Amino acid sequence: MATIYDVAKQAGVSPKTVSRVINRDAPVGLKTRAAVEAAIRELDYRPSRAARTMRSSRSGLVGLITGAISRGDGSAGPSGLPDLFIVQAIQREVAEAGMTLMIADTGGEADRAAELMATFAQHRVEGLIYVADHHQRIEELDPRGTPLVLANCFDAIGTPAILPDxxxxxxxxxxxxxxxxxxxxxxxxxxxxxxxxxxxxxxxxxxxxxxxxxxxxxxxxxxxxxxxxxxxxxxxxxxxxxxxxxxxxxxxxxxxxxxxxxxxxxxxxxxxxxxxxxxxxxxxxxxxxxxxxxxxxxxxxxNYRGIGEAAARRLLSLIAGASVPAEVELIGGPVCWRQSVTEH
Amino acid sequence: MATIYDVAKQAGVSPKTVSRVINRDAPVGLKTRAAVEAAIRELDYRPSRAARTMRSSRSGLVGLITGAISRGDGSAGPSGLPDLFIVQAIQREVAEAGMTLMIADTGGEADRAAELMATFAQHRVEGLIYVADHHQRIEELDPRGTPLVLANCFDAIGTPAILPDxxxxxxxxxxxxxxxxxxxxxxxxxxxxxxxxxxxxxxxxxxxxxxxxxxxxxxxxxxxxxxxxxxxxxxxxxxxxxxxxxxxxxxxxxxxxxxxxxxxxxxxxxxxxxxxxxxxxxxxxxxxxxxxxxxxxxxxxxNYRGIGEAAARRLLSLIAGASVPAEVELIGGPVCWRQSVTEH
DNA sequence: CCCTGCTATGACACCGATGTCATGACACCG
DNA sequence: CGGTGTCATGACATCGGTGTCATAGCAGGG
Missing domain, CATH: 3.40.50.2300 (Response regulator)
Structure with missing residues (x-):
């Protein structure tokens, strides 16, 4: 994979100038910019997130922990599979914010969550979401400073939580x-x-x-x-x-x-x-x-989808450093009226 | 977040020695090891994957692209939701191999796949899996050197694929x-x-x-x-x-x-x-x-689960540099005999 | 014509790990 | 007792970006 140095050499400029073209954080001459952009295309250059993360300590990653994923053996609980819709909605919101979602699951063992959080910590995720497979109270997790939002569950210490109404x-x-x-x-x-x-x-x-x-x-x-x-x-x-x-x-x-x-x-x-x-x-x-x-x-x-969206949005604003108004948010959905109930 | 230097100072050794304790790649004195381990616990130190990735160019990441996730609006296709089981199985296998899964979805637009692959490239994923929502032929993707495996789909150029039989x-x-x-x-x-x-x-x-x-x-x-x-x-x-x-x-x-x-x-x-x-x-x-x-x-x-497992295993062996025996692998499942069909 | 101020660019250090190589401290052997 | 080999450890460079600061070039004003 090409590096910023390769691009700089190809374009006949310094690496820092290439960086400026990519990030648009300082003015760059018209001809210089064109040369750099050409070099980037030619070499199919992609800036390394790892390097960027080191310097800026912003990884662009969000970690998601769930027990929802691993029930693939078919031993679905009472509420079944649809909590995966929460994961879907989170994925969409996170991607829209320009971040990437990492997912892991506990395999049913709740105490594995700590281990998974350690892995995410190594990747320096900027936020964490825990998704439960049904509305429940969970043992408190220790995110050690990383913003954490709970979806479809809550804990005893008032961690921000999104729950179905x-x-x-x-x-x-x-x-x-x-x-x-x-x-x-x-x-x-x-x-x-x-x-x-x-x-x-x-x-x-x-x-x-x-x-x-x-x-x-x-x-x-x-x-x-x-x-x-x-x-x-x-x-x-x-x-x-x-x-x-x-x-x-x-x-x-x-x-x-x-x-x-x-x-x-x-x-x-x-x-x-x-x-x-x-x-x-x-x-x-x-x-x-x-x-x-x-x-x-x-x-x-x-409205699993609404729960996922709310959880993602809450997390993103926490990452952005916003103050949290309400700790617990209830999400409702409409009544879906179909033919299985008679009218009058 | 504490760094290896903090740990080294706390334990009164050099950063390199801390590294040796973590990776067990060289002998370390008994007392030194104990001091380092204590310091790690005390500071709750987690090695930065980003730094490690830069040095070794091994990110420990696998990227998964799917259209399966984004059908959250309920407009399920003919085969419905269960292809998410493929994602689940992949997650499990990847985690077992000590790697972490990043997921993204195309939101239904197939041409967004290239964009998503660019994001994954920035994170220097070591391998890619594309999961389709039903057995189909897809336009070829260009992974630019990264190992790629297709699940529930195949292309015209013989990319390794896992398909239901x-x-x-x-x-x-x-x-x-x-x-x-x-x-x-x-x-x-x-x-x-x-x-x-x-x-x-x-x-x-x-x-x-x-x-x-x-x-x-x-x-x-x-x-x-x-x-x-x-x-x-x-x-x-x-x-x-x-x-x-x-x-x-x-x-x-x-x-x-x-x-x-x-x-x-x-x-x-x-x-x-x-x-x-x-x-x-x-x-x-x-x-x-x-x-x-x-x-x-x-x-x-x-047997979506089997497809996911096979796809993950195939990818992991590609990452490990194995030669590929068969390009396309068919996965079958048993007949599930229940009471809806009369016997004799 | 010189000084000021702005634009465009580069040199350099640094983020946090790890590979390479060097070195100090012993133990062992003849 | 000196030479040699092994073990434990550290110094230093490096991966690929970006923040800081310096500087060259040039326009405009007095």
């Missing part, structure tokens, strides 16, 4: 369902103990309250159950209970789209048509599912 | 279906013109031939059709044709799992039970779909 999302979805004329609204939740479960349940109850519908505990039940290898949708008993109710629900809201997909199958198995006999709603707007299902699924957009 | 995969699946007792096997293909469509159709025909079943063109029809914004599963007419046949198929093989998901819905809509009245098979083993669908979907594992 599960409460508002579920509330908006249920309110919309109510305005479509439903009154008996069942809710098949994600596993208990998850933060998303807690927040979405609250949103569900708030929506009922706001509409003056009394909360009926018989309509709320967990849609997942452990059986062997991790939580998988296992909803048959819960579903049977709901269907056996005197005052049967007219719609079933699911903790996520995967659960809704499974529910479609279980309902078909019982000869119950969606949405004519019962309506179904999901959560996440995992499009491969929500748009491909037949009928297409009404769901709440979790 | 669509033909063998479809053949194995259909053979397995035949051995389960099926004779009338319909095939709902991906859009015509795609390489995967061509190869999988060939596999389908080979399997029939091998079993002595004559090929019936009435059983093969395209499952996608353009209607407005891009190809989406739109299978109602094709399905009606298949169901109206005198000698109705007992199983429908789909071009991918998404199509199978859609087919479940369409069949339910017609009151036809899977698999009791008709069996369904997919392709890809997109687990969120294949395992969550009810009944779980029989499908062929496209």
């Amino acid at each position: 599960d409460r508002a999302g579920q509330r908006a979805l249920v309110e919309r369902v109510i305005s479509a004329g439903h009154r008996r609204i069942a809710y098949l939740t994600l596993p208990e103990g998850m933060i998303a479960t807690e927040l979405r349940s609250r949103g569900y109850r708030e929506a009922l309250e706001a509409a003056g519908i009394s909360f009926d505990p018989a309509l709320v039940t967990e849609g997942f159950a452990d059986h062997g290898e991790g939580p998988k949708p296992f909803i048959a008993p819960a579903l049977d209970r709901l269907l056996a109710l005197e005052d049967r629900p007219t719609v079933i809201c699911c903790g996520n789209d995967e659960l809704a997909l499974r529910l479609y199958g279980e309902l078909r198995d019982r000869g119950i048509r969606v949405p004519q006999e019962i309506s179904v709603a999901g959560y996440d707007d995992y499009r491969v599912i929500s748009e491909t299902l037949y009928p297409p699924l009404t769901t709440a957009d979790l | 669509d033909r063998a995969g479809q053949r194995a699946l259909v053979e397995r279906v035949i051995s389960a007792g099926h004779r009338r096997i319909a095939y709902l293909t991906l859009p015509e013109g795609m390489i995967a469509t061509e190869l999988r159709s060939r596999g389908y025909r080979e399997a029939l031939e091998a079993a002595g079943i004559s090929f019936d063109p009435a059983l093969v029809t395209e499952g996608f059709a353009d209607h407005g914004e891009g190809p989406k599963p739109f299978i109602a007419p094709a399905l009606d044709r298949l169901l109206a046949l005198e000698d109705r198929p007992t199983v429908i093989c789909c071009g991918n799992d998404e199509l199978a998901l859609r087919l479940y819905g369409e069949l339910r809509d017609r009151g036809i039970r899977v698999p009791q009245e008709i069996s369904v098979a997919g392709y890809d083993d997109y687990r969120v779909i294949s395992e969550t669908l009810y009944p779980p979907l029989t499908t062929a594992d496209l």
Whole structure:
């Protein structure tokens, strides 16, 4: 690879002048500039970031740590793959800011994060983002002075964090369902103990309250159950209970789209048509599912993309030295109304 | 960030001795080593990769270019999101080799690849991988001396490429279906013109031939059709044709799992039970779909993960200076037999 | 005509590692 | 006891850029 010295010699100028042409940080004579630019093209010269980094201690790198990447063995957690959308959005924002993204994953072992941060430190990344695979609280990380932003998770020491607004999302979805004329609204939740479960349940109850519908505990039940290898949708008993109710629900809201997909199958198995006999709603707007299902699924957009964008932007402003206004930012998404819920 | 000089001063030795302790490339006295290690811990010292790169011109970086990342707007192509598994697998292999992965995406514009490669060149990546979102032929890239491996695509000039073995995969699946007792096997293909469509159709025909079943063109029809914004599963007419046949198929093989998901819905809509009245098979083993669908979907594992691993390993051996045996490598996966196809 | 002020350019040191070579301190051997 | 070899360590140059400062050239004003 050609160096700045090669270019300088070829153009008959000093290396410093070549540097000036590249960085436009000082005036350069017209003819000189042309000669240098010609030499650069001829030699296919690319300035070495390594050398530049040494002098300026600005590497142009952002490090991203995630557990999202390594679940390639298919052992997807409750919220599945779509958190990769967060990574995608971050990539785009970072690239737009002229920086390059380095990624690494913990392989599922949370304590490997420290090791990965050491690697990033060697590369002198200017900022770090940690992306979790679902809304959760994490053990605090020690970025040793490098700006750090958390996406889809938070910690106990108030590190800047971007989180999905599960409460508002579920509330908006249920309110919309109510305005479509439903009154008996069942809710098949994600596993208990998850933060998303807690927040979405609250949103569900708030929506009922706001509409003056009394909360009926018989309509709320967990849609997942452990059986062997991790939580998988296992909803048959819960579903049977709901269907056996005197005052049967007219719609079933699911903790996520995967659960809704499974529910479609279980309902078909019982000869119950969606949405004519019962309506179904999901959560996440995992499009491969929500748009491909037949009928297409009404769901709440979790807006992973918005989370990624917000995280990247927050980090970039931290790198730029901005003061941070709010520590935690909630990102919402619209309700995606499709044909799986009847109107009126 | 502390430098090697800080450590040297703290430990009362020369920088070179610190270097020796870090790299273990020359003997160091026991007491000296201990002093240096203590100083390193105390100062939380991390050697600068940038400085190391300058000296050795080995950056420890691998660049990955993809269009896979940027489809975050949900406009998933026919093969959807799962090509991200390739990225995941590459990440893992690269990390295992002690290198760090940089990623960038073209944002859908293929000609941006050159620009991204220039950025990577500035960082002096030691190798490049290009990942396509579906099996395709691409315009040739000019890596200017840096080793390059293509994943899920190939070019006209014989750049090392790792490809899914669509033909063998479809053949194995259909053979397995035949051995389960099926004779009338319909095939709902991906859009015509795609390489995967061509190869999988060939596999389908080979399997029939091998079993002595004559090929019936009435059983093969395209499952996608353009209607407005891009190809989406739109299978109602094709399905009606298949169901109206005198000698109705007992199983429908789909071009991918998404199509199978859609087919479940369409069949339910017609009151036809899977698999009791008709069996369904997919392709890809997109687990969120294949395992969550009810009944779980029989499908062929496209093995994106294997493609990623092979691509990474190929690149690493190119970086190590190995000679390349075969230019193109086909990666297959097993048939995933689940309950959506009846046995006997 | 000389001085001032500006523009364009170059010389040189430095960022933080590591390869090369030199050297001091011993131990061992005849 | 002197020569030789080994071990541990340090001095110094170097990788490829950029910040600092110096300087040559030239125009304009008094």
